[in-house]
Amino acid sequence: MNMPKVKLGIVAVSRDCFPESLSVTRRGNLVKAYKEKYPAEDIYECPICIVESEIHMVQALEDIKKAGCNALCVYLGNFGPEISETLLAKHFDGPKMFVAAAEETGDHLCQGRGDAYCGMLNASYNLLLRNIKAYIPEYPVGDAADCADMIHEFVPIARAVIALQDLKIISFGPRPFNFLACNAPIKQLYNLGVEIEENSELDLFESFNKHEGDERIWEIVKEMEEELGAGNKKPEILPKLAQYELTLKDWIRDHKGYRKYVAIAGKCWPAFQTQFGFVPCYVNSRLTAQGIPVSCEVDIYGAVSEYIGTVVSQDAVTLLDINNTVPNDMYETEIKGKYDYTLKDTFMGFHCGNTASGKLSSCEMKYQMIMARTLPEEVTQGTLEGDILPGDITFYRLQSTADNKLRAYIAQGEVLPVATRSFGSIGIFAIPEMGRFYRHVLIEGNYPHHGAVAFGHYGKTLYEVFRYIGVDMDEIGYNQPRGVRYKTENPFA
Template sequence: MRAKNYLEVKVMGNNIPEVKLGVIAVSRDCFVISLSERRRAAVKDACGKKGIDLFEAKTTVENETDMQKAVEEVTAAGCNALLVFLGNFGPETPETLIAKYFDGPVMYAAAAEETGKDLINGRGDAYCGMLNCSYNLGLRNLKAYIPEYPVGTAEEIADMIADFVPVARVLIGLANLKIITFGPRPQDFFACNAPIKPLYDLGVEIQENSELDLLVAYRAHKDDPRIADVVADMANELGMEGNQYPDLLPRMAQFELTLLDWAEQNRGARKYVAFADKCWPAFPSEFGFEPCYVNSRLASRGIPVACEVDIYGALSEYIGACITGDAVTLLDINNSVPRDIYEEDIKGKYDYTLKDTFMGFHCGNTPFCKLAKGAAVKYQLIQNRLLENGGEPDFTRGTLEGDIAAGQITFFRLHGAADGTLHSYIAQGEVLPVATRSFGGIGIFAIPEMGRFYRHVLIEKNYPHHGAVAFGHVGKALFSIFNYLGVDDIAFNQPKGMLYPTENPFAE
């Protein structure tokens, strides 16, 4: 199936789930049911004041029959994520069976007591009920999202729901995601090892293809009538300063349409897609350009395209896109910051040591909207040396280059290790407003205690050089997601005084 025009393609590029929340209140039959119902209504009202749309199931669950009716009610309303609300102690079996029969992520939270003036009929004991609820979830091997402190007033529970929304968006996305790959890893890129079984364990589908499949599809899009619209959109995005090779845009537009059409024709039973593509060394000479700028454009629309067939990089990017609802990128944890740049532009201005800093780089896949002023389509310097003998660039053009805009970031990765187990790391920091003096899509990153994190997490646990970047501090949501997914190893940049298991306590 081919979209009729480019505007239609852009609409179909909506690749991030929309969360529709429901709430089911539960009540133990020896408590006053109206207490749970009143508290449920208060939660809905508090959510409305915060701009959170919450469907309120009118069936209050006291037994298994109620449970079935309530699940049918929220399902019929189109809910794909759910709060099970303990307005009082709650019935252990029916309330946990909700998580079994509801098709979507489920959060559990409990009502705090409102006033010391009404602790007879107005006492719900949900603080106690959450303990039995969690025990029963464990007995049934059921996954659920439970906030850090899951007991609160209606307003506090509304805040918990706001934290749950990005988590639910990721979980819904992963359950409906297909990662499409083209080509094997480039030679000597064993770090992008991608055991498939953990993807299936997460509920993610995968389709692996040859570079030749992609080349055939690309050639079939020659003279596609939509190319002109894509070229115009690219030129508008880049502006006069950024559009340094206007003759290259039709080639890249043809490729963008190829990927979008491939996604539509191959998503199958899945709603969402991400790509992991081989981008060198054969790609530029055969396609006639570097794919980086096109990759950046898709990433800005919630369709990550990971470089170098990094399947778990694509997975991580997609998670970041679902959390933020914004563009993400994939970068090499690339090079140290020279001491002279640190002394001139960082020391005394920002509270970081030299070892807290590094440069994150890739050839040019970071979306235009995340680059500082002056970004432009350029050529891949390293590939130009290798493939065009350092001469006038032709097919090594197509990177999107510029310094990454300053601001908060989270560097993270969910990774399938060689033994088939899942590992992850999360490190919050920032991109500094300091010129890199270098090439590619690049920025000076600062993460507290990065030096120790680099040695005792990234190196010690055999992580590859690629990390996903979300533009904001989203560690809280990432930790909840990885925990929900059953990832036992969730590493982070530990503060001073909190030693890593492999850290030498006598080192200075």
């Protein structure tokens, strides 16, 4: 429930010197193809008119608003009226896309030729003239089935753009000491339409204490017991964890304000353990599984990144440290020759225990080993540990630089089915050309060690989301294939 539903309105346009019937017929074919291929998605065919003039534009705009559309597809059934169609996009308050009709048959290229291939060029030029953001597919001209696929690919992009306009990030506490890595100017988030509510962890602690004895605690404890099963290694801490989960959910309810969607940037050390008496990792994992991403260490951009991935994939995501190398002996015996990756293509992604149980091969709720080196073990209980499920992943992050410039990276790869023999929520990741990507995107781009992980290949959609919200194309890094040199890469190396 923590994300919008897209209702997309299709408005067909026609240049007045072309047969209007082309746009009418082609629009009907497009809508029919879409409903057959994607019946679960909400699409609205604007019936009032084919837009040929500014008056038609106003009529169509009022109709799709009345129908409750929050995304728009401008469909060039023929060449199209470049002014009216771009004014429609300008005045529509929501994400929009442009697609165009291909010609159907060689036997109908006189009275039945639409020239939308040509019209798309003029549309793109007029969009720039009016400073209008619109999504144009990789190849935006096609038949009804092709255009239906293009619209389907736009839906998750639109969902993310809509969601950011109604998102609030709730954070607790300043970043831990000696942890400047996740510091980034928040001005860019306000530019995106995101609201941020920053609180002290003392406020959170007060609210937590007020929830002591809450009658709902035992219902949550029962849920946790069922989820953990045999992995419930610290049952004595479950009531406190349930109390904390209720605290966060009630805080969201009471502080969401006029915003519809929420993500949390939480704090988990150094004083959290000694005052609360546990670590929040397992609760963070549970909320993330419920569609409310929770980042660690007050990582605000990490929370926004996680939320974007949640909305795009409609699935749980996680936030991991790009953490440690795979030992050479482990690579030689368990990866080399079995998987087509070099040692430098691999690394381990890790966090203390924040990954949803459904994304782990198996899990145990235990204590946090790193924290327990300097603290009593009993106050470090609450991590969810286990190897991350093997399969496709997308590692990505949206970030502002120290000088307030918005940038992002995306890299697709996989989690290998190789036991980590380690602790925490952890997996052995393989990304083609990771070594070069690590040096010339992550290090050169001054990214922090936190990266968001979506479970599947969503690079294409994330790239378009980042472009749409204003990340410069030159500032979207990716793992370039072998033989394609990064700007900062030494050509003699």
